Structures are given as structure tokens and as C-alpha cells.
Amino acid sequence: MTVDFTRLGVHDLGRSFGRRRALARVSFACEAGEIVGLLGPNGAGKSTLLSILATLLKPTTGHVQYGERTADVAGAALRARLGMLGHDLYLYPELTARENLLFFARLYGLADAEARVAHGLEKAQLAERADDQVAGFSRGMRQRLALERALVHGPRLLLLDEPFTGLDQASAASLVARLRGLRDDGCLVIVATHDLDVVDGLLTRVLYLRQGKLVAEEPGEGGGGALWERYQRVISHS
Amino acid sequence: MTDFFRIAWLIVKKDLTVEIRSLELVLTTVFFAALCVLVFAFAFVEEGRALDHAAGGILWIAIAFSGTLALGRTFERERQAETLRALLLAPADRPALYVGKLLGVILLMLLVQVLIVPLVGLFFQAPIFRHPGLLGALLLTGTIGYAAVGTLFAAMLVRARSRDVMLPILLYPIAVPVIIAGVRGTAAIFQATPDEPMARFWITLLLFFDVVFVTLALWTFEPLMTE
Known part of the structure; x- marks a missing residue:
């Protein structure tokens, strides 16, 4: 049995590692057919957020809703609809x-x-x-x-952590095309990346994280200028 | 239930394929176990005569030490490319992952024993063919108990920085009953007048340990693997 969903809701999510707070009160929602970018400097909490969304990490506060269910309730059936590509590639050499x-x-x-x-x-x-x-x-x-x-x-929800690392231009362009295809097929893609030039024009929405907090949220396009310019503006003013 | 064993078998098959291609664990554990037996043979065999009751103890020391090597690496491999995260992300029963890993370790430890039991027989004049059924049962039940605790601790420590040091420190005190039962049971078989009822008693005790340890491990594996 699998649990399908078309909406992902993140409510007041927080995660601490000992005394260090990696995420604090992060809330947002997204729908199937979106490509959401998680942008922020190193240590902003992007990978922690992806791990929680993948059910690999339990939040200290708040919860994630996959449609009507939470990870605690849906368990293995929910994991059948999640896919993740981490910075490490999860392959056996x-x-x-x-x-x-x-x-x-x-x-x-x-x-x-x-x-x-x-x-x-x-x-x-x-x-x-x-x-x-x-x-x-x-x-x-x-x-x-x-x-x-x-x-x-x-998977319905695809979580990508720095997926463009090590790719040449042709491979990166091919990955971008693949992600567009997945979006059109109703997959919800959340991608954490520093390759702003590559994802400019691909993202339907951008979430800016800094020091574990969601500091801004804006549409992927039409926010005034190239993505890297918007990124600089948001991060320097937050 | 069939899905549980299907997943466990998938893990075993994958681990065996990886091991056959790298031979990393087989070579290191066999070499280490053989070295243990050889060193003790120099210490406890004089003029071709072995110290009384030494064979059982040395056999189990070699099994325990080489087993620790195998246990340390079994989850370390899953950590290197973070494949453990991919396993945990799959919609599989997490205890099935544990059982798969456990079976892989047991197979490896049994393979080591196939080589070191004859070595112990040779160096310590131990009558390894006197009661092969009883000796086999002792080795199998002892190996399951030792590997059951060790696999759980190895999984638990996979993200700990000092896991190489911590594994034996945590494992040996808990696994002491298994080692004692193994040593005493083996000594009962190897002694001049074999004590079969005593050997059977230790096998029964090891079976009891196995049931307790495996049940505890299946129960605790899922919460331990969720950070």
C-alpha cells in the first residue's frame, strides 16, 4: 500500500542538534507540479530541512503533512512516494x-x-x-x-541536495530538462542548490533560508532581476 | 511476512556480491583469526602439548575478535556513500534491514570458523571431529548471539565519531555470556572425557540468549535508526 498526496505542508518546523539550532519555525506549503528552490548560504539548514522532509530526521518542533497524513502515521507507505538524491550519491561502488x-x-x-x-x-x-x-x-x-x-x-516528492555538483554544462542542461518533465508529470520537486545560474528559470518558487530561518519566499520568476541578484539582495538584507 | 524475508534476502545478496568483489572482510577477518590462533599456539603449546582447556578459549577469542572486525565494517560500508540513508528511505520494514545485515555477518563469521576450527584442532590437538553435531550447534548458536548484539551496536554507532573504539567497549560486556557459554561448552566437548549433557546445557543457554538478543534488536532497531 502506498500513500499518495498532492500537497506538502510544513508547519512551524524546528530542529536542534544538542544546543545548536539548525532550523527554527519554518512554515511553507507547496503543491504537486512545482519545483521549489531552497536557497541559502552554507549552514542555513537546507540539508536538515530536506532530511526531515525525507522522514530521515525527526523535527524537534512542528510537523510535516504529506496530504492529510504525517510521517509518523503513514510510515513505510509514505516512504514509497518519496525520492531523495543527497550530496552523497547513495550508490554502491x-x-x-x-x-x-x-x-x-x-x-x-x-x-x-x-x-x-x-x-x-x-x-x-x-x-x-x-x-x-x-x-x-x-x-x-x-x-x-x-x-x-x-x-x-x-516518487511524488523528489528531494534534491546539490544535484548539479560535478555535472558538465550538457549534463546540467539535461538534468534541468528532466526536472521540467517531472514537474509536468505532477511530481513535486524540492531542490537545495548553490548553482543559481543553472536553476534560474527552472524554479516555480524560491525559499530563502538563513541561519535556520525562512527569511523570504518569492515566485521563481518575475521577482526583478536574475536569481543570483535576488539571492544577494535577500540574503544581505536578512 | 514474505516481504520481510524478501527484503532481508535482498540485503544479504547485495552484501555478498559486494564482499565477493572486494574480498575486504573475508581476507582481513580470516587473516586476523588465524593470526590469533597462531600467537596463542606459541604461548600455550609446549613441546607439542597444549595447555588443558586452552583450545576452547582460544577458539572463541579468535571468533570474537575477528567478528568485531567484520561487525565494524558492515555498517561502515553503508556509511561511506550514505547508502544507509537510501536503505532507510525505502518503504521496507526497518527490522528486515537489520535481519539482512545480521545474516551477512553470521555467514562471514561461519566462513571464518570453517577455517579456524581445523587450525585450533591442529595446533591444540583438539578433537574437533569427536562430536561434530554438538560443536556445530555451539558455534552456530554462539555466533548468532554474538552477531545479533554486535550488529545492533554497529548500527547504533554508525554516526558516532569514535565508533571503532566504542564498538568493542559496548559489545564485549554484553556479549560476555555468549563467550563464556561458548568456551565452557567447547571445553566440555574437547576434554578427555567429553561431558555431553554439559555441552547441551550450554547450547540451550545460547539458544535462550539468541532469542532474547534477536528479539530485543528487532524491537529497538527502528527507533535507533531514526535520528
């Missing part, structure tokens, strides 16, 4: 590209695992290297494979 995707497809209990894996390998442009061990791949190839790993089960 000793396994081949195909084995990595097959392992995760089977972990998600997908009936058509082989077909999905073949499709994922095509999308990652790794069909010809499918039976090579991941240890021999470049960072860009691993990044593309890791994205397919996160997408193999067709």
Missing part, C-alpha cells in the same frame, strides 16, 4: 549500474523492476555502461545514475 538500480527497484517491491531499470539506464545515458562497476564512473555519470536511483519507483 562495487555494484554495476544495473545492479544498483535493480537492488533499489526490488527494495521498493516494484513488479516491473527490470523494465524500469532499463528505462532508467537509458535516461541516465548509461545503457552501454550498464554492466560496469560504479567505482569506475566519473562524478557526472554517478550523479546521473543516482538521480535514476531516486526516481526508479516514481
Whole structure:
């Protein structure tokens, strides 16, 4: 059984690690079909927020609602609709590209695992290297494979932490096109990134975080100037 | 329930594939266990005669020490590329992940034993073929108990900075009953006049430990893995 949802609600979210406060009273909501950017300097709380949204970390205060449910109630059924690509790529270097995707497809209990894996390998442009061990791949190839790993089960909510790291221009453009396709298919994408030039024009909404607080929220486009200019303005005035 | 064991088997299969390709754990644990037996053989064998009752103790010391090496690495591998997060993100029963990891460690420890039991027999003139069924049962039940506690602690410490130091410090006091039962049971088999009822008593006790430790681990794994 899976739990589907089209709306994500974050209410008064806070998280502390010992005495250090990583997130404080963050609230926002978003809908399926959006690409939301989490922008902010290092230590702003972006990765912590993504980990909480992925149900890997429990908030100290507040809660997250996936449609009508919370992570505590929905548990494993909810996790079947979440996909995450972290800064580390969550791949086994000793396994081949195909084995990595097959392992995760089977972990998600997908009936058509082989077909999905073949499709994922095509999308990652790794069909010809499918039976090579991941240890021999470049960072860009691993990044593309890791994205397919996160997408193999067709998640509703896709969480990306610095997905453009190590990608050349062509691969970054291909990832941007892939994210647009996912958005059009009704996926809700939340991406934390410092690659402002790459995501300029891609995001439907931008959330600015600083020192664990949500300091501003604005539409992805039409906010006056390029994204990096808006980022500089918001962060320096917050 | 079938899904639980399907997930556990997936983890075992994946861990075995990784190990077959890297041979990292097999080589280090076998080498270390063999070295332990060899060093003790120099200390406790004089003029071809081994100290009475030494064989059982040395066998279990080698099993425990080499097992600690394997336990430390089993979750360390999942931490290196943060694959543990991907496992925890999957819609699988988290205790099934534990069982998969546990079975992998047990298989590795049993493989080590296949090599070091004959070594102990050779260096300490231990009659390893006298009661193979009883010795096998002792080794299996002891290994399950030791690995059950060790796998849980290894998972618990995966994000701790001093995990390499902390694992033996936490593991050995809790696993002492398993080691004592293993040593006494093995000594009962190896002694000049074997004491079969005593060996059976220690096997029963180890079975009891196994049930308690595995149940506790299954119960606590999910909360331990949620930060």
C-alpha cells in the first residue's frame, strides 16, 4: 500500500542538534507540479530541512503533512512516494549500474523492476555502461545514475541536495530538462542548490533560508532581476 | 511476512556480491583469526602439548575478535556513500534491514570458523571431529548471539565519531555470556572425557540468549535508526 498526496505542508518546523539550532519555525506549503528552490548560504539548514522532509530526521518542533497524513502515521507507505538524491550519491561502488538500480527497484517491491531499470539506464545515458562497476564512473555519470536511483519507483516528492555538483554544462542542461518533465508529470520537486545560474528559470518558487530561518519566499520568476541578484539582495538584507 | 524475508534476502545478496568483489572482510577477518590462533599456539603449546582447556578459549577469542572486525565494517560500508540513508528511505520494514545485515555477518563469521576450527584442532590437538553435531550447534548458536548484539551496536554507532573504539567497549560486556557459554561448552566437548549433557546445557543457554538478543534488536532497531 502506498500513500499518495498532492500537497506538502510544513508547519512551524524546528530542529536542534544538542544546543545548536539548525532550523527554527519554518512554515511553507507547496503543491504537486512545482519545483521549489531552497536557497541559502552554507549552514542555513537546507540539508536538515530536506532530511526531515525525507522522514530521515525527526523535527524537534512542528510537523510535516504529506496530504492529510504525517510521517509518523503513514510510515513505510509514505516512504514509497518519496525520492531523495543527497550530496552523497547513495550508490554502491562495487555494484554495476544495473545492479544498483535493480537492488533499489526490488527494495521498493516494484513488479516491473527490470523494465524500469532499463528505462532508467537509458535516461541516465548509461545503457552501454550498464554492466560496469560504479567505482569506475566519473562524478557526472554517478550523479546521473543516482538521480535514476531516486526516481526508479516514481516518487511524488523528489528531494534534491546539490544535484548539479560535478555535472558538465550538457549534463546540467539535461538534468534541468528532466526536472521540467517531472514537474509536468505532477511530481513535486524540492531542490537545495548553490548553482543559481543553472536553476534560474527552472524554479516555480524560491525559499530563502538563513541561519535556520525562512527569511523570504518569492515566485521563481518575475521577482526583478536574475536569481543570483535576488539571492544577494535577500540574503544581505536578512 | 514474505516481504520481510524478501527484503532481508535482498540485503544479504547485495552484501555478498559486494564482499565477493572486494574480498575486504573475508581476507582481513580470516587473516586476523588465524593470526590469533597462531600467537596463542606459541604461548600455550609446549613441546607439542597444549595447555588443558586452552583450545576452547582460544577458539572463541579468535571468533570474537575477528567478528568485531567484520561487525565494524558492515555498517561502515553503508556509511561511506550514505547508502544507509537510501536503505532507510525505502518503504521496507526497518527490522528486515537489520535481519539482512545480521545474516551477512553470521555467514562471514561461519566462513571464518570453517577455517579456524581445523587450525585450533591442529595446533591444540583438539578433537574437533569427536562430536561434530554438538560443536556445530555451539558455534552456530554462539555466533548468532554474538552477531545479533554486535550488529545492533554497529548500527547504533554508525554516526558516532569514535565508533571503532566504542564498538568493542559496548559489545564485549554484553556479549560476555555468549563467550563464556561458548568456551565452557567447547571445553566440555574437547576434554578427555567429553561431558555431553554439559555441552547441551550450554547450547540451550545460547539458544535462550539468541532469542532474547534477536528479539530485543528487532524491537529497538527502528527507533535507533531514526535520528
